[in-house]
């Protein structure tokens with residue numbers, strides 16, 4: 001059962017439906033609740049959410065006694081099966097969020113849950129189901145990759161056969177007997193991912209996995225994440241490499257100054273920013289631009305071309321200009337990419353001092369609550 005699903009069934013008087021994480025049960029109602037002829041609203045928690053963050057706040061004290069607000073009421077939801085990109089400019093709060101989620105830094109306020117357990121208090125209960133690389137793991141340079149993983153497997157009670165599987169998964173099987181100090185940065189990153197995969201996690205959290213990698217290393221990391229997604233691992237990956245996120249991730253959350261500025265499927269985010277713009281190259285482009293502007297469309301003139309917006313049918317531009325003897329050399333749709341969206345959004349200042357996220361106005365109710373009402377024994 002997912003948020004947004006409808007459900008109808010009957011419930012005995014003095015019983016209630018309790019819906020939690022995709023499962024519902026009918027339970028006797030605790031005494032002291034209003035009588036059953038009163039509408040009762042049951043809070044519906046984001047049922048398939050693997051990560052839920054609600055109103056997270058963190059202020060660091062600086063050495064000079066000042067305060068640095070890293071997180072200012074940040075919200076994020078990652079659903080099962082997503083490859084979720086976590087984007088934000090330098091210093092926007094990505095690492096602090098991930099560290100708080102994993103109990104590596106103490107948050108001042110807010111609610112977090114991982115795989116349905118409150119974080120960080122109940123993290124030990126789900127630790128075996130979560131793999132994370134948030135701080136660059138340090139490996140002994142003199143050990144081979146295989147030996148490193150075997151030691152970690154022994155420490156974690158994982159059978160050694162699993163070491164071969166993860167070496168295979170990250171593409172290090174043939175290099176597993178080489179010393180780690182001879183590994184490239186990309187190989188070390190893959191070894192780190194292999195160590196996080198040993199326990200066959202359902203959720204993998206990676207902080208800037210492509211940091212410092214060359215294009216080949218980035219491509220390897222991208223392929224690896226795709227393979228993980230195909231194997232049904234939910235992946236949360238923070239990055240500031242927007243093109244990578246666009247290629248790898250199906251969902252994205254953008255953070256700026258400790259607040260969420262946008263969240264949603266990558267395709268929806270991009271189409272929401274599609275203004276129907278086209279770049280037009282034509283001889284006498286200024287005169288051509290005037291013709292198009294005269295028809296009421298928004299036009300921006302550049303040195304050797306112009307951009308027209310709100311264009312439903314590009315053929316109309318060809319016909320209109322061709323009709324006046326101006327022949328088009330280029331007519332290219334300017335579809336938005338994450339970079340342009342990111343630049344527009346992270347220039348948006350979140351409302352200070354309030355819990356409201358910037359994108360609440362854009363996507364009302366898009367988050368995770370659904371009300372279940374119980375009226376005289378019937379649930380709707």
Ligand SMILES: Nc1ncnc2c1ncn2[C@@H]1O[C@H](COP(=O)(O)OP(=O)(O)OP(=O)(O)O)[C@@H](O)[C@H]1O
Nearest residue numbers: 060068069070088089090091092093094095096097
């Ligand atoms: N231990 C700390 N002490 C003081 N300030 C900190 C500490 N850790 C983070 N900050 C500050 O909190 C803010 C958020 O930092 P954070 O590292 O979470 O950002 P980020 O989005 O991960 O940035 P980057 O992409 O550069 O890694 C920054 O202003 C940073 O200087």
